[in-house]
Amino acid sequence: MKKRKLYISIGLNIVLTIILIYSLIPNEPELADLSVYTQQNIDKAFEINHGMNHEQVIKIMGKPAVREFDKELEEWHYCKTGNNVDEYVVIKLNKNKVVALNNYTVTWLDIVYHHTKAPTEATIEVGGMGDCKLTARWGTYNNAPNKSVKQTD
Numbered sequence: 740m741k742k743r744k745l746y747i748s749i750g751l752n753i754v755l756t757i758i759l760i761y762s763l764i765p766n767e768p769e770l771a772d773l774s775v776y777t778q779q780n781i782d783k784a785f786e787i788n789h790g791m792n793h794e795q796v797i798k799i800m801g802k803p804a805v806r807e808f809d810k811e812l813e814e815w816h817y818c819k820t821g822n823n824v825d826e827y828v829v830i831k832l833n834k835n836k837v838v839a840l841n842n843y844t845v846t847w848l849d850i851v852y853h854h855t856k857a858p859t860e861a862t863i864e865v866g867g868m869g870d871c872k873l874t875a876r877w878g879t880y881n882n883a884p885n886k887s888v889k890q891t892d
Contacts, residue, residue, distance in 0.1 A: 777871035818871035845878030
């Protein structure tokens with residue numbers, strides 16, 4: 740009986756030690772899949788009007804690539820990935836109603852300079868983009884006009 744308890748105790752200690760060691764090994768961060776290209780039809784943004792609710796926007800545009808919110812303010816980012824540039828449309832909603840629509844772009848140089856101080860020949864050769872979720876609010880985002888959409892009749 741004593742031997743059995745000893746074996747159980749040793750076995751549990753081994754299992755707990757393995758679990759502890761495994762939990763101390765740092766997880767490697769997930770690398771971004773640069774083969775993923777976002778191809779949303781951003782031209783449909785011409786159908787968006789001031790005052791539309793979010794259901795109407797989703798019916799026209801589909802789900803956004805990126806959705807951000809702070810209390811009652813929301814920004815929905817739609818994009819189309821290109822070879823050297825990503826084009827974005829950002830729809831701003833307040834209390835579930837469209838209040839603004841802006842455009843911005845992210846070039847491959849924005850990405851290069853975000854990660855390095857100066858581009859190398861290798862980064863210039865790549866020149867491609869990827870998943871829009873990786874670069875939302877980069878590039879000319881801060882230069883986009885912050886004006887409300889004008890209502891069309």
